[in-house]
Amino acid sequence: MPSRSREIASVFARRWGRASVDSGLGLRGGTRRREAFARETRLAFEELGPAFIKLGQMMSVRPDVFSSELVFELSALQDSVAPAPFEAIREVIEDEFARPVDELFDDLDPVPVASASVAQVHRARLRADSPVAWGPALAAGTVVAVKVLKPGVRAAITGDLELSRRLARRLAIVRPREGWTLAAFIEEFERSLGRELDMREEGRTADRFAFDFRDDEQVRVPTVAWGRTTRRVLTMEYLEGWRLSELDEARRAGVDAYGLAEHGATAFMRQVLVHGRYHADLHPANLFVTPDDRIAYLDFGIVGIVTPDERRHIAHVLAALVFRDPDRALRASSELGVEVPPEQRDALARDLGALMDRTLADERDVRHFGKGFLSLLGDYGVEIPVGYGLLVKSLVTVEGVARALYPGIDIIETSRPFVTRILVEQELTMSRLLERGPAAVRAALGELLA
Amino acid sequence: MTDDLIRLLASWQLVHEMADEGLKAAVERGRETGVEGMRSGPDAFVDGLTALVDEEKERLKTALTSGGDVASVSEGLVDAEALEEIRFEIGELKGRMETLQTTLDAIARKLSGSGGGE
Numbered sequence: 001m002p003s004r005s006r007e008i009a010s011v012f013a014r015r016w017g018r019a020s021v022d023s024g025l026g027l028r029g030g031t032r033r034r035e036a037f038a039r040e041t042r043l044a045f046e047e048l049g050p051a052f053i054k055l056g057q058m059m060s061v062r063p064d065v066f067s068s069e070l071v072f073e074l075s076a077l078q079d080s081v082a083p084a085p086f087e088a089i090r091e092v093i094e095d096e097f098a099r100p101v102d103e104l105f106d107d108l109d110p111v112p113v114a115s116a117s118v119a120q121v122h123r124a125r126l127r128a129d130s131p132v133a134w135g136p137a138l139a140a141g142t143v144v145a146v147k148v149l150k151p152g153v154r155a156a157i158t159g160d161l162e163l164s165r166r167l168a169r170r171l172a173i174v175r176p177r178e179g180w181t182l183a184a185f186i187e188e189f190e191r192s193l194g195r196e197l198d199m200r201e202e203g204r205t206a207d208r209f210a211f212d213f214r215d216d217e218q219v220r221v222p223t224v225a226w227g228r229t230t231r232r233v234l235t236m237e238y239l240e241g242w243r244l245s246e247l248d249e250a251r252r253a254g255v256d257a258y259g260l261a262e263h264g265a266t267a268f269m270r271q272v273l274v275h276g277r278y279h280a281d282l283h284p285a286n287l288f289v290t291p292d293d294r295i296a297y298l299d300f301g302i303v304g305i306v307t308p309d310e311r312r313h314i315a316h317v318l319a320a321l322v323f324r325d326p327d328r329a330l331r332a333s334s335e336l337g338v339e340v341p342p343e344q345r346d347a348l349a350r351d352l353g354a355l356m357d358r359t360l361a362d363e364r365d366v367r368h369f370g371k372g373f374l375s376l377l378g379d380y381g382v383e384i385p386v387g388y389g390l391l392v393k394s395l396v397t398v399e400g401v402a403r404a405l406y407p408g409i410d411i412i413e414t415s416r417p418f419v420t421r422i423l424v425e426q427e428l429t430m431s432r433l434l435e436r437g438p439a440a441v442r443a444a445l446g447e448l449l450a
Numbered sequence: 451m452t453d454d455l456i457r458l459l460a461s462w463q464l465v466h467e468m469a470d471e472g473l474k475a476a477v478e479r480g481r482e483t484g485v486e487g488m489r490s491g492p493d494a495f496v497d498g499l500t501a502l503v504d505e506e507k508e509r510l511k512t513a514l515t516s517g518g519d520v521a522s523v524s525e526g527l528v529d530a531e532a533l534e535e536i537r538f539e540i541g542e543l544k545g546r547m548e549t550l551q552t553t554l555d556a557i558a559r560k561l562s563g564s565g566g567g568e
Contacts, residue, residue, distance in 0.1 A: 203549075204545075226545035
């Protein structure tokens, strides 16, 4: 067995052995056992490096395949890895541009401001003007964040992927869900990783996001300096601010935490319901608060897409949450591909209603609702479409982020006016009126003549 | 006969006056409850809708008094949005070309072994 395979096998054996002990050798309840295994799996992924961290991040957005315990545990993956030596980073930059770093940037700081599994970020100043996709060009002297792919990362990941493929062939029997195979998942992971290892993809997504929110003064997305961006180097405007872990300092500086939490929740609804593209990988490291009371979004690795038709049904699901209406939630969900067998519908609606009463009645707790809802669908054997699962999980994450900003916030309540306006706009289109008008007139006449 | 005609016209005027007052009151109520209040019941929905229609009427009035063409008001908005979208897509393409040019220049520099400036 090659040494890397031995290392992987030994880490999982040790971690899962500990999970077995923590869960009383499997004698404790299902949830406790799944939580223990989820926690140790996350720690194993962190220990095993870039490919596994990325694999874990991808698994964390697939509640349609993995248990909700594993999905939410993997959302907490710490993607903070020791930085590569500055000399190696400098070599990557010089190799990408075939020019000395001093001709590209001034004051490139050898100490990185952030270091994750596949890339690290250094602060610098642009040496010359750089064109941008939208808005005025970034002028020479602008402070920028230079995100550089770590040397050797591609080779390390490719090696681990080859091992994973072999493992997947041996574990072909593992099928957490009908029609799902480990080999297909590894293939999908490889494709998504390919996009993530190309920095230009992230730059394009950031540009699109900035364009979508061009009229929103409170949302800030760093501008990409395309003249200093290649496959392995992404140069973006450097934004000053506080991470969510440094909010005490932000509050002392007078930042309106409630306003930002409220705006952040509404901005998410706007991404989903208006633009049909949303940041599906929000976590404390991916956004911060700026001194001029804005929310700055970073790192656009995972983006969820929804079609115009889906947007309408999602708005109805959200309205169902507001009014705690399980029938309406299931009706709109079925339009989004959540197929509940007719013989189970009443029982599921009853359980969903009870879950809504427990988690969405007085103090709304979207996290517990989201986790409970996904588990409930799993318990009833209802298949969860990929996009639907990702959306529920993202909504839970948005609540987490909003509560990090302002613990008492109720994101359903704060986004209610926005969602209602979208619903009214959607329902009052001429085509919808023509579609529903005759039925409405019949109902009104029936009422009058009764 | 004249009295009857006057009475008929008076009734007609009264109906209009009452409808006008009713409409104004509905607009007022709709404005107070806002769009979010529209879901609380059929009456609230009608009030909200009346307020939305009134807002649109005011926009049209402004467009007409400023010499604009009624039909072009909403079309103009759509055109402006489409134009911005196209501008963005062109900017996006320019960004792609810029990064490709950078890579091409880097390859050319490596091949020629010059390593010169821009």
